[in-house]
Amino acid sequence: MQRVDEHGDPGASPAVVADLAVAMGELEASEHPRWVWESAATDYAALLGAGVLVERSHDLALVEAALLGYAGRFGESSRLAAAAARLRNEPVPPDEPARPTATQPGLFDDTTPRPLDDAVAVHAAQCAQLASPDGPDAWEPAPVTAARLRLLAATDSACGLVAAEMGHDGVPWRIDVHDRLLTEALGPRPRHGGRPPRLQALAERIAALLDVPRLNPDSAAEITTAFRHAGILLTSTRSFALRRLDHPAIEPLLEYKALARLHAAHGWAWSDEWVRDGRFRPEYVPAGVVSGRWASRGGGALQIPRAVRAAVVADPGHVLVVADARQLEPRVLAALSVDAGLIDAARSGDLYDAMATEAFAGDRATAKIAILSAMYGGGTGGGSSAVALATFRRRYPRALGLVEAAARVGEAGGLVRSVLGRTCPYAGVAPAGTTSETDDVEAQALRRSRDRGRFTRNFVIQASAADWAGVLLAVLRGRLAGIDDAARLVFFQHDEVVVHAPQALAGEVAAAIDAAADEATRLVFGSTDVSFPMPATVVPDYAAAK
DNA sequence: ACAGACCGCGCC
DNA sequence: AAAGGGCGCGGTCTGT
Structure with a gap:
C-alpha cells in the first residue's frame, strides 16, 4: 500500500500490511481516502466479498481508456501493465483473454507481488494528463476543459464502484x-x-x-x-x-x-444459468460502449424484456424506487445547442408535448419523429419524417445546426467529443454487408462517409447523455450512502435507475434521486435553463413502474 | 465439427 | 408510416 497526494506524488514509503481487506477497511473508516487501483471490476469485487465498501476511487483502467480515447489512440490496451509499459517505452504486453471476474486474480489472491510502482507511476501520469489535456483536434459541443475531463475520470471511476456493487448485490429475482x-x-x-x-x-x-x-x-x-x-x-x-x-x-x-x-x-x-439465491447477477461494464454507455456481459442485463419484469420483486419490507430521466437525449440537445425554442420546450415535463403545441399543430407523434430524426440522422428520404425534419429545422435552427455540425465533421473523417470529453473512435473498415458488387467505388465511399456522419451526429448526443447519466449515478451513490446502507442501487440502464430500499426510506430515496438529477445537471451543463426531470415511482415490482 | 458471419429482435 | 444511433444474444447459415 502506498500513500500519494492529489497530484499522484508519493509521500512516505510503501506500507506492508498483513490483511489487506482489514487494513483497507480501517483506513476507509478513519480517512475515507480515494483508493487508486487497477480496476474496480477485479480489485473492488474482492473487497466486497470481504464486506468492505469504499467511498471513492481512481480506476486506472477506466481512466486510461478515457484518456487514450481523448488522445485519439484507439485500440490500445488500458490495462495497468500496458499503461506502465508505454510510460517506460517498453513493448506493451498483450492482454490476457477476458475471463469471468470470479476467476481473475484480484488484489487479494494474486501470488505475485503487485506492481505497486507501476500503479503509482501510471496514476501520476494520468493526473498530469487530466490537469492539462492534450489531444488531436476534435469538434466539441462545449470546450473540454481540464475540469470537465477530471469530472469524466471521477465519474468513470465512481461508475466502476457502482458496477461492482450492483454485480455483487444482484437484481432481486423471483424464479417462481x-x-x-x-x-x-x-x-x-x-x-x-x-x-x-x-x-x-x-x-x-x-x-x-x-x-x-x-x-x-x-x-x-x-x-x-x-x-x-x-x-x-x-x-x-x-x-x-x-x-x-x-x-x-x-x-x-x-x-x-x-x-x-x-x-x-x-x-x-x-433462469437456470443466471439466477441464484433470488438474485440475477450479470456483469456490468461501465463505459463499455464507445459512447460511454454501459455494456453488460452475460444474461442480457440491459435488455430485460417488459414481459418478465414482474419477476423483479422487492424483498419483504422493501420496495423498488424506479426512476428514469424523461426524454434525456432531447434535453441534452437543448442544453448543448442553447436553442431558445428547444430550451422553452424543455421547461415542460413533456418536451414532445411542448414541441407539438409550439411547432407541430399539437401532433406529439410527429414532434417526436422530428427530433429523433434530427438526432439519429433520419428524414433523408422523401417521407413524412423528412417533412417533420424540415419543420424542426425551421423552428429549432440552432439545435439542428449542432447535430449537423457534428455530422459534417464525421463525414470528413474527423473526431467529435462529448461534453465531458469522451471521444468517438476513428472510422473503421466498412461493416460487412454494406457493400455490394453493383456499387462503384465512389458510391461505397459516399455511403461510408454518410454512415460516419450519422454516427458522429448521434455520438455527440448519446455520449453527452451518458456523461450526464454517469454523473447522476455517481452523485446518487453518494447520497444513498448518506441515507442508509440498506438503500442500494440494483439496476441502471442508460437513463433509468432502480433502488432497492426498506419501505420506510422510499420517500428519502426518491428525494435523493431528484436532488442527484439536479446536481448532475449543474455539474455537466452548468447554469442551463434546461431541466432534467427524473420522477421516481415506488413499486413492489419492476413491472409496476411503467 | 467448429467458428464466425448474418439476421432478427429485445432494450435504451 | 418509414427505416436513422448504440448495444447483447440466440438461432441459422456458410465456409473451412
Missing part, C-alpha cells in the same frame, strides 16, 4: 414468478428441452397454413421459400415487414416469433 409468467405464455416447461407446448402448436399451425410439413419458423430461408410457393415474395422476415402482408399464416408466425424470442432469450434456461 418468472416461471409462472413463462408458463402462462408458453405452457409448461418441456422436460427435455425442445419447444414448449404453445410454440410447438404454433409451429404446426404455421406449417399447415403454408402447406410445408415440419417447417421450421426459426429459419428465415424456409419461411421465405414457403411464402414464395404461396405467391408472396419476402424481402425480409422481420416482424415489421411481415405485419403488412395478407396471409393467414402471418398472424401465428408473428406470435411464434415473439414467444420464441421470450423462450430463447429470457426463458427457463436463462
Whole structure:
C-alpha cells in the first residue's frame, strides 16, 4: 500500500500490511481516502466479498481508456501493465483473454507481488494528463476543459464502484414468478428441452397454413421459400415487414416469433444459468460502449424484456424506487445547442408535448419523429419524417445546426467529443454487408462517409447523455450512502435507475434521486435553463413502474 | 465439427 | 408510416 497526494506524488514509503481487506477497511473508516487501483471490476469485487465498501476511487483502467480515447489512440490496451509499459517505452504486453471476474486474480489472491510502482507511476501520469489535456483536434459541443475531463475520470471511476456493487448485490429475482409468467405464455416447461407446448402448436399451425410439413419458423430461408410457393415474395422476415402482408399464416408466425424470442432469450434456461439465491447477477461494464454507455456481459442485463419484469420483486419490507430521466437525449440537445425554442420546450415535463403545441399543430407523434430524426440522422428520404425534419429545422435552427455540425465533421473523417470529453473512435473498415458488387467505388465511399456522419451526429448526443447519466449515478451513490446502507442501487440502464430500499426510506430515496438529477445537471451543463426531470415511482415490482 | 458471419429482435 | 444511433444474444447459415 502506498500513500500519494492529489497530484499522484508519493509521500512516505510503501506500507506492508498483513490483511489487506482489514487494513483497507480501517483506513476507509478513519480517512475515507480515494483508493487508486487497477480496476474496480477485479480489485473492488474482492473487497466486497470481504464486506468492505469504499467511498471513492481512481480506476486506472477506466481512466486510461478515457484518456487514450481523448488522445485519439484507439485500440490500445488500458490495462495497468500496458499503461506502465508505454510510460517506460517498453513493448506493451498483450492482454490476457477476458475471463469471468470470479476467476481473475484480484488484489487479494494474486501470488505475485503487485506492481505497486507501476500503479503509482501510471496514476501520476494520468493526473498530469487530466490537469492539462492534450489531444488531436476534435469538434466539441462545449470546450473540454481540464475540469470537465477530471469530472469524466471521477465519474468513470465512481461508475466502476457502482458496477461492482450492483454485480455483487444482484437484481432481486423471483424464479417462481418468472416461471409462472413463462408458463402462462408458453405452457409448461418441456422436460427435455425442445419447444414448449404453445410454440410447438404454433409451429404446426404455421406449417399447415403454408402447406410445408415440419417447417421450421426459426429459419428465415424456409419461411421465405414457403411464402414464395404461396405467391408472396419476402424481402425480409422481420416482424415489421411481415405485419403488412395478407396471409393467414402471418398472424401465428408473428406470435411464434415473439414467444420464441421470450423462450430463447429470457426463458427457463436463462433462469437456470443466471439466477441464484433470488438474485440475477450479470456483469456490468461501465463505459463499455464507445459512447460511454454501459455494456453488460452475460444474461442480457440491459435488455430485460417488459414481459418478465414482474419477476423483479422487492424483498419483504422493501420496495423498488424506479426512476428514469424523461426524454434525456432531447434535453441534452437543448442544453448543448442553447436553442431558445428547444430550451422553452424543455421547461415542460413533456418536451414532445411542448414541441407539438409550439411547432407541430399539437401532433406529439410527429414532434417526436422530428427530433429523433434530427438526432439519429433520419428524414433523408422523401417521407413524412423528412417533412417533420424540415419543420424542426425551421423552428429549432440552432439545435439542428449542432447535430449537423457534428455530422459534417464525421463525414470528413474527423473526431467529435462529448461534453465531458469522451471521444468517438476513428472510422473503421466498412461493416460487412454494406457493400455490394453493383456499387462503384465512389458510391461505397459516399455511403461510408454518410454512415460516419450519422454516427458522429448521434455520438455527440448519446455520449453527452451518458456523461450526464454517469454523473447522476455517481452523485446518487453518494447520497444513498448518506441515507442508509440498506438503500442500494440494483439496476441502471442508460437513463433509468432502480433502488432497492426498506419501505420506510422510499420517500428519502426518491428525494435523493431528484436532488442527484439536479446536481448532475449543474455539474455537466452548468447554469442551463434546461431541466432534467427524473420522477421516481415506488413499486413492489419492476413491472409496476411503467 | 467448429467458428464466425448474418439476421432478427429485445432494450435504451 | 418509414427505416436513422448504440448495444447483447440466440438461432441459422456458410465456409473451412
